[in-house]
Amino acid sequence: MESNLHVYNTLSREMEKFEPINPPFVGMYVCGPTVYSEVHIGNVRTFTSFDLIYRYLLHLGYKVRYVRNITDVGHLLDDSEEDKISKKARLENIEPMEVVQRYTVDFHDTMKLFNALSPSIEPTATGHLIEQIELIEEIVKGGFAYESNGSVYFDVQAYSKNENYGELSGRNIDELLVNTRELDGQDDKRHPADFAIWKKAEPQHIMKWHAPWSLGFPGWHLECSVMSTKYLGATFDIHGGGMDLKFPHHECEIAQNKAGYGQDPVKYWLHTNMLTFNGRKMAKSEGTGVTPRQMITGDHPLLTQAYSPMTIRFFMLQAHYRSTLDFNNEALQAAEKGFKRLMRGVEDVQQLTAEPTSSLNIDQWKADLYTAMDDDFNSPIAIAQLFEGVRYVNLIKDGKEHLSASDLSLFQSTFTGFIHDVLGLKSEDEGDDGQVDGLMQFILQLRNEAKERKDYSTADSIRNTLQELGFVIKDGKDGTTYTKA
RNA sequence: GGUCUCGUGGCCGAGUGGCUAGGCAGAGCUCUGCAAAAGCUCGUACAGCGGUUCGAAUCCGCUCGAGACCUCCA
Numbered sequence: 206m207e208s209n210l211h212v213y214n215t216l217s218r219e220m221e222k223f224e225p226i227n228p229p230f231v232g233m234y235v236c237g238p239t240v241y242s243e244v245h246i247g248n249v250r251t252f253t254s255f256d257l258i259y260r261y262l263l264h265l266g267y268k269v270r271y272v273r274n275i276t277d278v279g280h281l282l283d284d285s286e287e288d289k290i291s292k293k294a295r296l297e298n299i300e301p302m303e304v305v306q307r308y309t310v311d312f313h314d315t316m317k318l319f320n321a322l323s324p325s326i327e328p329t330a331t332g333h334l335i336e337q338i339e340l341i342e343e344i345v346k347g348g349f350a351y352e353s354n355g356s357v358y359f360d361v362q363a364y365s366k367n368e369n370y371g372e373l374s375g376r377n378i379d380e381l382l383v384n385t386r387e388l389d390g391q392d393d394k395r396h397p398a399d400f401a402i403w404k405k406a407e408p409q410h411i412m413k414w415h416a417p418w419s420l421g422f423p424g425w426h427l428e429c430s431v432m433s434t435k436y437l438g439a440t441f442d443i444h445g446g447g448m449d450l451k452f453p454h455h456e457c458e459i460a461q462n463k464a465g466y467g468q469d470p471v472k473y474w475l476h477t478n479m480l481t482f483n484g485r486k487m488a489k490s491e492g493t494g495v496t497p498r499q500m501i502t503g504d505h506p507l508l509t510q511a512y513s514p515m516t517i518r519f520f521m522l523q524a525h526y527r528s529t530l531d532f533n534n535e536a537l538q539a540a541e542k543g544f545k546r547l548m549r550g551v552e553d554v555q556q557l558t559a560e561p562t563s564s565l566n567i568d569q570w571k572a573d574l575y576t577a578m579d580d581d582f583n584s585p586i587a588i589a590q591l592f593e594g595v596r597y598v599n600l601i602k603d604g605k606e607h608l609s610a611s612d613l614s615l616f617q618s619t620f621t622g623f624i625h626d627v628l629g630l631k632s633e634d635e636g637d638d639g640q641v642d643g644l645m646q647f648i649l650q651l652r653n654e655a656k657e658r659k660d661y662s663t664a665d666s667i668r669n670t671l672q673e674l675g676f677v678i679k680d681g682k683d684g685t686t687y688t689k690a
Numbered sequence: 691g692g693u694c695u696c697g698u699g700g701c702c703g704a705g706u707g708g709c710u711a712g713g714c715a716g717a718g719c720u721c722u723g724c725a726a727a728a729g730c731u732c733g734u735a736c737a738g739c740g741g742u743u744c745g746a747a748u749c750c751g752c753u754c755g756a757g758a759c760c761u762c763c764a
Contacts, residue, residue, distance in 0.1 A: 236764075244764085251764035280762070289762075375693070376760080425762085447764030448695095454763090477764070478695095484756070488763055523713070524703060529696080529757075536702040539714030546713085549727095577704095585704050589712035599728055603721095661723060668725080679727045688727085 208265045209579045212443075213527060215451065215474040216373055220581060225442050226472060231267045232441035233259065234433040234471075236450055237327070239276040240308035241289040245494030246517070246532070247480040247487040249319055251447045253518055254477040254526035256321040256629060258445070261578055264627050272436045273324040275312075277305040277331050279412060280425040288422075291411040301412050305331075315497045318514045320629045326436050330428035331412075337423040337431050338416050340465045341402050349464035353393040355405030355419030361398040364460055370398075373459060373474060374452035400457055402427050426457035433458075434466060444471040448478055481531045482507060495532075509534045512541065515633050519544040522584040522628055543592075548632045549688065550595035551624055553602060554617050560607035565597055567612045571619050584628065594620045634689060645676065649685045652678075 210223040225231045235255045238244050252273075262269045279288030279301070287295075294301040313323075330337075341357055344350040350359050361370050365378050378398070402424040406413035413420050433441065439462070446455060455474065462470040479486050487494050495505055503511030512520075520540035524530040570593065577586035597616070600606040608616060624630050648667060655663040668678045676687045 238764075239762085248764050254764090374759080377693080449759070449763055452693095452759065453761090479758070479764075481757080486758070486763095520702085528703080531702080533701080535700090535714080539702060541714090543713045583704075585713095586711070589704075592712060596729085603729065605729070656723080659723075665724075672726090677726065680722070680725085681727075686727085 208267075209575075210261075210265065211579060211581060212473055212475060213581045215476050216471070218375075221473065223473065225267065226440065229266060229268050231262055231269045231443065232437035233262070233269055233271050233443040233445065234429070234437055234441065235271070235273045235324070235444075236429060236446035236454070237273040237275050238308075238312055239279070239289065240305050240312060241279060241293045242308060243496045243498070244308075244312055244315055245487055245496050246500055247447075247494065249315065249497055249517075250480045250521050250530065251477045252316055252321055253319055253521050255445050255475075256316075256319075257522065257526070257584060257627070258443075258475070258582055259322060260627050260629055261582060270326065270437065271322075271324040272326045272328065272433065274428060274432050275305075275309055275327055275329045276425075276428065277302075277309070277329045278422055278425075278428070288410070288412065294411060318497065318501070319518050320515070320631060322629070328432045328436065330423070330432075333428060333431050333435070334414050334423065336435060337427045338403075340427060340431050340461065341423070342417070343465040344402065344461060347464055349460075350402055351395065352418050353395075355421065356393055356401055357403035357418055358394050358399040359402050359424075359457065359460060359464070360395065361400070361460070362396055364464055368460070368463055370460055371456065374456050376452060376456070400424060400426065400453060402461065424457075426454055426461060429454075430458050430461040430465070430470070433470065434462065439466050439468040440470055440472065442471075443473050443475055445475040445477070448476045451476055477526045478529045481529055482533075484531060507534075510538070512537050513633050515630055516541045516544050519547070519588075519628075519630055522630075523588055525581075525583060525585055527581070544630070547588075547591060547595060547624065547630070548634075550591075550598050551621055551632065554594075554598045554620050557598065557601050557608070557613060557617070559610035559613045561609065562607065563609045563612040564606045565601075565608060565612070567608065567616045567619075570594065570597070571615065574619065574623060578627065587623070587628070591620065591624060645671075645687055649678070649687065653685060 208223065211220050212223050213219070214221045233255075235252070237252075238248055255273075259269060259271050277290070279290030279292070290301050290304055293304050297304070316323075341350065344359065345352070345357065348360075349364050350357050361378065364370055370376075370378050403416060403418055403421055404424060405419035405421040410422070413422055433444065444455070444458075459470060462468060481487065482495060495507070497514070497517075499505040499508070500512050500517055501514060503509075516537065517540075520537055521530065523540060523543075570590070574587055574590045577583045577590055580586070594616070597606065598620075601608060648671070652664050652667040655661075655667070671678055671687070675689055677689075679686050679688070
């Protein structure tokens with residue numbers, strides 16, 4: 206298993222050659238959603254980015270175990286004593302697990318629309334309470350956590366004696382202690398930077414479990430430590446998530462793993478950047494979240510039209526996963542047209558015929574494609590290279606370039622395979638039963654007869670009417686074809 | 691207030707010490723009954739001001755602007 210893949214590791218802040226701990230196996234853990242409401246389009250971007258990464262690793266031949274959790278324990282809101290899931294449950298007058306079920310299903314449906322592959326394992330926080338309690342016990346035993354009023358807090362200062370709390374996020378422990386804001390309900394903590402790993406539940410709290418310290422619930426960061434370790438081992442290859450999780454979530458995860466399991470959990474940390482709308486980060490908490498449903502239906506004040514899931518996916522892949530990406534109508538419309546052009550290339554490439562020799566260097570073209578993806582999954586460059594491929598298709602179609610049988614077959618499989626399997630893009634033309642095509646062929650035949658009679662008014666009338674119905678007519682050298690607009 | 695990121699042509703968005711990103715939009719040409727499609731060609735962009743260098747959009751400093759994290763967030 207040899208590849209030349211390089212990835213940007215947040216931990217080292219450098220590009221590193223990707224070398225799995227146990228090739229050809231790769232363990233990848235990605236922080237999944239908290240299922241208390243519909244995901245927004247920013248969440249979709251993150252999971253689409255990791256879908257691209259997962260797909261490319263598979264394409265390279267790695268045996269990937271992809272674990273993505275579902276956070277179904279609500280965690281505390283900043284200034285209330287109520288967590289997100291039980292709050293939602295109370296508002297909608299339903300069971301907390303009903304909330305969880307509804308939005309888990311919705312999340313899966315959404316990711317399917319965007320053609321994301323399912324993870325290998327999708328564990329839930331509530332399904333791993335025992336393991337979480339065990340990890341807390343280990344951390345306490347090691348002297349890195351203390352109990353206070355039925356809650357258990359991670360002792361950041363004790364941990365910092367020998368470890369570097371802040372290594373991932375570049376934070377300085379002393380500044381952290383000074384700069385942490387004064388929050389209510391911090392009385393139980395010894396230091397403001399300490400974080401809860403077990404929280405005693407207030408009487409009105411719905412989701413709670415019995416533990417040695419109290420009837421309560423686990424700290425948010427704990428589930429990922431536990432589930433990643435359980436399914437991928439104490440040290441695994443890739444841990445991913447959104448940039449906004451770097452601190453405190455991932456920082457705390459590392460601390461918990463080192464304190465409880467005695468091991469540095471992750472070799473490569475990958476973080477995806479945020480999606481903005483009108484230059485502002487999209488976030489549920491700010492009420493600026495645009496949902497996938499709104500994107501697909503166009504039902505949102507900021508949208509001038511609807512955009513299909515594949516248009517949105519293509520648009521996302523046109524930016525690098527570590528860059529912020531700003532949504533606006535003009536850019537999305539550009540993506541819509543570009544995507545259609547790419548898909549036309551996929552259709553047309555299959556129609557090409559071979560010649561005795563080649564006038565294009567397909568090996569080089571293919572190598573450039575892989576070079577792009579090997580450079581930290583640089584999908585924008587890869588897409589540029591695929592558009593170069595579209596140009597090839599058209600030149601060959603026009604007889605201006607030609608390929609040998611072996612080159613043509615390589616070109617076809619690489620071009621189509623990359624678009625379908627690596628980028629996860631597929632045509633959205635709803636297939637028909639051939640009736641439409643039969644009708645179209647008949648109509649076009651009538652039109653061509655009119656053209657031969659130089660009856661251009663009839664020919665144009667047919668073309669205009671078909672155009673209004675959504676069919677674009679193209680008179681080529683070898684006959685007339687049509688595409689759906 | 692602290693930490694950090696970014697500022698690329700009309701729009702989105704790669705790249706990065708000297709060589710074409712790409713998509714969309716725009717202009718011209720070829721093809722065509724016309725059109726569409728397709729092909730070819732074109733704009734010569736890197737916030738501003740200094741500095742380093744033979745040479746910087748790319749490195750350094752400052753200024754301005756935008757954003758993120760520091761509190762739940764993908």
